[in-house]
Each structure stands twice: as structure tokens, then as C-alpha cells.
Amino acid sequence: xxxxxxxxxxxxxxxxxxxxxxxxxxxxxxxxxxxxxxxxxxxxxxxxxxxxxxxxxxxxxxxxxxxxxxxxxxxxxxxxxxxxxxxxxxxxxxxxxxxxxxxxxxxxxxxxxxxxxxxxxxxxxxxxxxxxxxxxxxxxxxxxxxxxxxxxxxxxxxxxxxxxxxxxxxxxxxxxxxxxxxxxxxxxxxxxxxxxxxxxxxxxxxxxxxxxxxxxxxxxxxxxxxxxxxxxxxxxxxxxxxxxxxxxxxxx
Amino acid sequence: xxxxxxxxxxxxxxxxxxxxxxxxxxxxxxxxxxxxxxxxxxxxxxxxxxxxxxxxxxxxxxxxxxxxxxxxxxxxxxxxxxxxxxxxxxxxxxxxxxxxxxxxxxxxxxxxxxxxxxxxxxxxxxxxxxxxxxxxxxxxxxxxxxxxxxxxxxxxxxxxxxxxxxxxxxxxxxxxxxxxxxxxxxxxxxxxxxxxxxxxxx
Numbered sequence: 341x342x343x344x345x346x347x348x349x350x351x352x353x354x355x356x357x358x359x360x361x362x363x364x365x366x367x368x369x370x371x372x373x374x375x376x377x378x379x380x381x382x383x384x385x386x387x388x389x390x391x392x393x394x395x396x397x398x399x400x401x402x403x404x405x406x407x408x409x410x411x412x413x414x415x416x417x418x419x420x421x422x423x424x425x426x427x428x429x430x431x432x433x434x435x436x437x438x439x440x441x442x443x444x445x446x447x448x449x450x451x452x453x454x455x456x457x458x459x460x461x462x463x464x465x466x467x468x469x470x471x472x473x474x475x476x477x478x479x480x481x482x483x484x485x486x487x488x489x490x491x492x493x494x495x496x497x498x499x500x501x502x503x504x505x506x507x508x509x510x511x512x513x514x515x516x517x518x519x520x521x522x523x524x525x526x527x528x529x530x531x532x533x534x535x536x537x538x539x540x541x542x543x544x545x546x547x548x549x550x551x552x553x554x555x556x557x558x559x560x561x562x563x564x565x566x567x568x569x570x571x572x573x574x575x576x577x578x579x580x581x582x583x584x585x586x587x588x589x590x591x592x
Numbered sequence: 593x594x595x596x597x598x599x600x601x602x603x604x605x606x607x608x609x610x611x612x613x614x615x616x617x618x619x620x621x622x623x624x625x626x627x628x629x630x631x632x633x634x635x636x637x638x639x640x641x642x643x644x645x646x647x648x649x650x651x652x653x654x655x656x657x658x659x660x661x662x663x664x665x666x667x668x669x670x671x672x673x674x675x676x677x678x679x680x681x682x683x684x685x686x687x688x689x690x691x692x693x694x695x696x697x698x699x700x701x702x703x704x705x706x707x708x709x710x711x712x713x714x715x716x717x718x719x720x721x722x723x724x725x726x727x728x729x730x731x732x733x734x735x736x737x738x739x740x741x742x743x744x745x746x747x748x749x750x751x752x753x754x755x756x757x758x759x760x761x762x763x764x765x766x767x768x769x770x771x772x773x774x775x776x777x778x779x780x781x782x783x784x785x786x787x788x789x790x791x792x793x794x
Contacts, residue, residue, distance in 0.1 A: 341756055342714045343735060380781065385715055411609040416737060416779050436605045438779065461639050463711055463739045506711065537713055561714065591715040591735035 343589045344554050345385035345562035348569040353392045355401030376409045382576040391421035403435045410436020429456050441466040444482045457504025467505035472513035485513045494533050501534045511541040519545025522553045537561035544568045547582050554588045594618040595630035599651035602638035610778040614789045622651045637672030641681040644672050661692050666769050666794045674772030683742050693767045695747030704758035711741045716755040724752035724766045725794050729786035736780040
């Protein structure tokens with residue numbers, strides 16, 4: 341049976357990982373390529389590279405990093421951040437990305453998802469959504485969670501899937517950074533609404549949070565996190581062993 | 593040298609890198625002279641069957657691939673490239689393929705219970721059905737990376753491995769020197785590199 345995926349997310353600015361920490365055997369903690377190799381060897385099922393660069397110089401550094409990572413790491417790579425057009429898809433796919441994640445770019449231009457899906461296939465288009473409860477309603481936020489769009493998150497996600505998004509990353513702003521577990525209520529609502537893979541993001545604080553996620557919501561396909569992996573609070577190899585011990589299908 | 597057929601479908605960057613990682617020279621090409629000169633051929637592919645079959649014909653390599661395979665040169669089709677090896681596909685109508693392996697390509701929705709997500713995306717285990725040289729360095733149960741909504745059927749004689757997703761889906765095939773993997777060896781970590789390595793030793 342298909343396994344549950346564990347996905348570390350690397351924020352990259354000007355060619356360097358933003359939240360680096362010291363792992364044994366890792367020479368340069370800020371090197372996205374070294375970190376990618378480290379995670380791949382530890383059993384990560386996929387990697388997300390998130391480009392948080394603001395400048396054009398930084399952007400070309402990012403594609404250099406991506407190329408180098410793709411030449412050394414042979415697991416699926418998803419790229420997000422600053423994806424606003426089909427030519428942005430083209431730019432990162434040529435450098436070794438397998439999937440491209442859109443967020444604010446799709447909010448600004450809703451035709452981006454159908455255009456990219458037609459060119460590269462649904463499997464290539466990941467819709468990433470930052471969601472926060474506003475007056476008890478799941479609401480879409482743009483620009484890294486700073487701007488309330490007023491849009492209903494479930495409707496936006498359903499529309500994205502109908503337009504060709506092949507996967508959904510649900511990042512709960514309410515649980516992000518709290519380290520008290522994933523947002524099960526929000527994830528459950530998304531899983532009930534769509535039939536494409538759903539990736540949970542925001543709130544992982546320890547091993548048990550991943551176990552709880554996959555046990556409580558068997559429809560969730562993957563767990564994504566950044567700091568718990570970067571700070572060494574969760575070791576991917578141990579996490580996957582614990583998942584297996586709890587009867588969750590994993591790739592060891 | 594491995595010739596990776598470049599016919600404008602999908603990007604070949606990762607495939608080229610994976611051969612370089614195992615120390616094997618590979619080129620992405622549609623040049624008949626290079627393909628004829630190569631020791632082995634890879635037929636990649638993503639997207640829709642009919643579109644890919646059309647582009648393969650337009651690239652001028654369609655007949656050449658058939659000739660080279662029939663002359664005994666090892667050929668490996670990957671993902672949609674594997675599906676193109678078959679006689680026909682029922683993806684949005686009925687379309688002809690290279691016909692190098694007997695069988696057809698059908699939607700996986702007809703083989704798995706309702707409620708399972710399609711495409712079948714992610715890491716799944718291989719269940720070996722028949723010995724094949726490309727698996728000589730890996731083990732039954734090893735996980736590989738799949739992304740597909742269609743799979744090969746009526747090819748029992750050629751099936752070398754299946755994977756379980758509510759039902760059994762064809763994961764790999766072989767007929768003499770013609771091989772196919774529905775999964776992506778270039779995205780399947782060490783297991784995938786070992787499969788490519790074994791292919792280069794045939």
C-alpha cells in the first residue's frame with residue numbers, strides 16, 4: 341500500500357537555508373544542498389524548497405541551488421515561493437523540480453493553475469494554502485499569511501482542484517509555530533472536500549504529532565514541517581520507525 | 593552510452609543526473625545517428641498518451657526505436673514511456689503505441705475500489721512476479737516512486753512486478769530486451785539508482 345510521506349521544507353534566501361542548525365556530519369549548516377542530501381539519506385520522502393528571496397540575484401542563486409540539489413538527491417522535489425506565472429513553472433522545472441507549489445500567485449491570477457496544469461499535468465501543480473480561522477470560518481490568507489483575502493478556504497481549495505491542482509498543502513496559521521500538533525479539524529474539513537492528496541503543514545512539535553495526524557486522519561497523505569527537523573527535535577529516521585511501530589505504512 | 597529520447601515530453605534533467613550519479617554516460621537526444629550508436633535507450637515521458645505518441649512520431653524517432661528494440665538493443669520505458677511500449681492505450685479514446693509489448697493501457701480507476709485517490713502518487717512497494725535483470729540489486733518489497741492514473745493490462749506474461757493500491761497495478765514489465773517501469777527510478781532514491789545501474793549492465 342502507498343506509504344505516508346514525510347516532507348522537510350527548506351526556506352532558501354540568497355542561496356542559503358534560513359533556519360539552519362548543526363547536525364552531526366553536516367559541514368555547512370546553511371547549505372541547502374548539504375541539508376537536502378542529509379534529509380534524503382535520513383529517509384525524507386520528498387523535499388520542498390521554498391524561495392523567499394526578494395532580489396533577482398537571489399533568484400538566480402536559488403535556481404543554481406536547485407540544480408545542484410537535483411543532481412545529488414534522487415527523490416521528488418517541490419519548489420514554491422515567487423511562482424506567479426507559467427514561465428516561473430518553466431524556470432524551476434528545467435532546474436530539476438518535479439512539482440511546483442503555488443500560493444499567492446494563484447490568488448492574484450486564478451488562471452495560473454489551469455494554465456500550468458494543462459502544460460505540465462495536474463501531478464505537477466501543488467496548491468499551497470495558508471488558512472486561518474476568522475470568526476470561526478476557515479479563511480485564505482495571502483502574502484505569507486499577512487493578508488486576509490476574505491475567501492472561504494474550502495471553496496478556494498475545491499476550485500483549485502477543479503482547475504487542475506493535483507495536491508493540496510494546508511498550512512494552518514492557527515497552529516503554525518505553536519508546536520502543539522497539526523490542525524486536525526481544518527485538515528479533516530479539507531480531506532472531506534477534495535479527492536487529491538492532502539499534505540498537512542503547521543504545528544508539528546514532536547514525534548507524537550505525526551503519529552496522531554496519520555492515526556486520526558488516515559486520509560492525510562503527508563506531513564510537512566521545517567523547524568522540528570532543522571532543529572533536530574524530530575529525527576526523520578526515528579520518526580519513520582515510530583510510525584511503522586504504530587502501524588502506519590512508511591518507506592524505511 | 594545511454595541515449596535518452598528527447599521528444600519534447602517532460603524534462604530530462606533528473607534522468608541525466610541519475611545516470612551521472614551512477615557513473616554512466618547519458619545524452620538527451622533525438623538524433624538518429626546518436627541513438628543508433630548508443631548501447632542502450634531510455635524512453636521517458638510524462639503527460640497524456642496521445643500527445644506523447646504524436647510528439648514521438650514528429651521527433652522522427654518512432655520507427656527508429658522500434659527498429660533498435662527489434663535488433664536487440666536494451667530499451668527501458670519509464671512512466672508514460674513504459675505505456676508507449678504497448679499496443680494501445682485507452683486514455684481519452686483509443687490510441688496506438690509502439691507495440692513492442694503485448695497488452696494495453698487502461699485507467700487505474702477500473703482496477704481499484706472507489707474512494708482511493710487518483711493519480712496514484714507516492715512511494716509504494718514492489719511485489720516481484722518474475723525474475724528480471726533490472727531488479728538484480730534490489731529486494732522484493734522495496735519502495736519506489738509512482739505518479740500515474742493509467743497502467744498496463746493484459747500483459748501478464750511480461751509483468752515482472754506489481755504494486756498494491758486497493759488492487760494490483762502493473763509496476764514493471766519485460767519482454768526480452770524491452771523493459772518498462774511505471775514508477776520513476778530517477779526519483780526513487782537508492783533503489784531507483786540501483787535499477788538504472790542494473791539496466792546499464794544488461
